[in-house]
Amino acid sequence: MATDSPVTYPCSLTLDVPFPDARLANAALQALRVDKELSALVQRELSAVDSTLKVQYKATTNRMLRVAVNSFFDSLALVLEVMEQLDVDVIEAKKAQEKTG
Amino acid sequence: MMTLTKKHRRIALGCEGSANKLGIGIILHEGTSLTTSTSTVLSNIRHTFVSPPGTGFLPKDTAAHHRAFFVRIALQALASANIPISEIDCICYTKGPGMGAPLTSVAIAARTLSLLWNKPLVGVNHCVGHIEMGRAITGASHPVVLYVSGGNTQVIAYAEQRYRIFGEALDIAVGNCLDRFARTLEISNDPAPGYNIEQLAKQGGRVLLDLPYAVKGMDCSFSGILTRADELAAHMKNGGKGPDGEPFTPADLCFSLQETIFAMLVEITERAMAHVGSSQVLIVGGVGCNERLQEMMGAMAAERGGSVYATDERFCIDNGIMIAHAGLLAYETGFETPVEESTCTQRFRTDEVLVKWRK
Numbered sequence: 001m002a003t004d005s006p007v008t009y010p011c012s013l014t015l016d017v018p019f020p021d022a023r024l025a026n027a028a029l030q031a032l033r034v035d036k037e038l039s040a041l042v043q044r045e046l047s048a049v050d051s052t053l054k055v056q057y058k059a060t061t062n063r064m065l066r067v068a069v070n071s072f073f074d075s076l077a078l079v080l081e082v083m084e085q086l087d088v089d090v091i092e093a094k095k096a097q098e099k100t101g
Numbered sequence: 102m103m104t105l106t107k108k109h110r111r112i113a114l115g116c117e118g119s120a121n122k123l124g125i126g127i128i129l130h131e132g133t134s135l136t137t138s139t140s141t142v143l144s145n146i147r148h149t150f151v152s153p154p155g156t157g158f159l160p161k162d163t164a165a166h167h168r169a170f171f172v173r174i175a176l177q178a179l180a181s182a183n184i185p186i187s188e189i190d191c192i193c194y195t196k197g198p199g200m201g202a203p204l205t206s207v208a209i210a211a212r213t214l215s216l217l218w219n220k221p222l223v224g225v226n227h228c229v230g231h232i233e234m235g236r237a238i239t240g241a242s243h244p245v246v247l248y249v250s251g252g253n254t255q256v257i258a259y260a261e262q263r264y265r266i267f268g269e270a271l272d273i274a275v276g277n278c279l280d281r282f283a284r285t286l287e288i289s290n291d292p293a294p295g296y297n298i299e300q301l302a303k304q305g306g307r308v309l310l311d312l313p314y315a316v317k318g319m320d321c322s323f324s325g326i327l328t329r330a331d332e333l334a335a336h337m338k339n340g341g342k343g344p345d346g347e348p349f350t351p352a353d354l355c356f357s358l359q360e361t362i363f364a365m366l367v368e369i370t371e372r373a374m375a376h377v378g379s380s381q382v383l384i385v386g387g388v389g390c391n392e393r394l395q396e397m398m399g400a401m402a403a404e405r406g407g408s409v410y411a412t413d414e415r416f417c418i419d420n421g422i423m424i425a426h427a428g429l430l431a432y433e434t435g436f437e438t439p440v441e442e443s444t445c446t447q448r449f450r451t452d453e454v455l456v457k458w459r460k
Contacts (some may be wrong), residue, residue: 031209034440034441034442035445074164075168075205079213081171083217085172086172086213088186095185
């Protein structure tokens with residue numbers, strides 16, 4: 001191809017994911033931003049502002065956007081479940097409960 | 102970075118999910134020198150994603166399985182080990198090789214644990230995990246390693262801080278050949294297709310069907326054998342007869358396939374043993390559970406005045422404890438994976454790892 005027109009990403013989605021505190025929002029950010037997007041047709045930006053995880057997805061088509069965002073939600077759900085069940089304070093509370101129970 | 106002499110007890114949690122097994126294990130290393138350190142398995146929990154007969158496990162479904170079971174398995178591993186989080190030194194995870202989405206799903210959870218618990222991460226090569234666990238469990242000192250699973254087939258020998266690949270499958274892994282043939286015969290995948298082929302093969306033996314024997318120097322090839330086995334299976338379903346004019350059964354097919362592919366593995370292993378001057382064979386990986394393979398390898402090793410070392414299904418099938426063990430060995434030499442570098446990779450050669458914990 002002689003000249004490539006720059007790729008545009010007309011389809012976009014913005015998510016603000018609230019976390020209980022900034023520590024958790026930052027942990028989610030660090031865990032989720034490591035893996036690159038699988039497709040060049042999708043662009044992603046992640047950042048943490050106070051206790052909110054800000055997610056910006058842009059894609060060339062709605063289908064690509066849906067696929068990418070669905071996958072992101074699967075990963076986010078895992079991060080949340082790990083935080084809910086395996087954080088230090090949760091484990092310690094469980095152990096204390098088992099001792100007294 | 103901590104040095105060995107400062108801490109007598111080191112504990113690692115390891116997470117594995119490169120194929121359809123999700124495994125989390127916790128290991129304890131005690132001792133203050135590389136040569137006198139002992140390893141203890143504190144917990145080793147695993148859950149396998151089994152797909153229906155006639156199908157294989159696809160990356161998306163496998164990753165979904167790992168995500169769904171991670172917290173449950175982690176809690177079981179912690180409860181079984183019965184140690185406080187404060188005693189864990191590092192979180193180890195499988196960096197590769199393996200299937201992309203499953204690897205990443207486990208890495209995301211491992212990263213989260215590392216950040217929540219404030220513990221360093223250690224990325225581990227899956228093959229090195231198998232080798233180090235095999236060494237630890239069997240005590241084999243200088244073996245040629247045959248690593249055989251659904252995803253890998255390699256003949257390995259240690260030299261100068263690398264696990265060198267002497268020979269390997271050129272196309273598909275031997276376990277992949279078995280798994281795909283199980284689909285052809287619609288054999289159950291529970292607990293594992295290879296296990297069910299092994300049981301069915303025990304009912305065979307009346308006739309050895311003709312399958313191509315594909316050893317190429319130090320390497321071997323399995324896709325042609327699979328094609329031929331599939332052809333024979335179709336022939337059998339159409340009422341075809343075997344070489345002796347009699348009908349043959351799935352058991353005959355399983356028997357013939359095993360005899361052929363295992364003989365090939367024995368040949369390339371023996372070739373490596375001759376090169377390296379070793380009489381010991383250590384078999385690791387899921388296919389290493391196969392008793393017929395162990396028997397055939399044992400006969401060859403005995404002829405050379407040596408022996409075969411193998412582990413049981415707790416350790417030869419993919420598991421988290423091998424990742425914890427190999428990861429902790431690396432961590433003890435000062436190795437760590439910063440979270441921003443904790444990616445996964447589908448291709449990760451065994452000899453890419455610098456084995457700093459050995460001379």
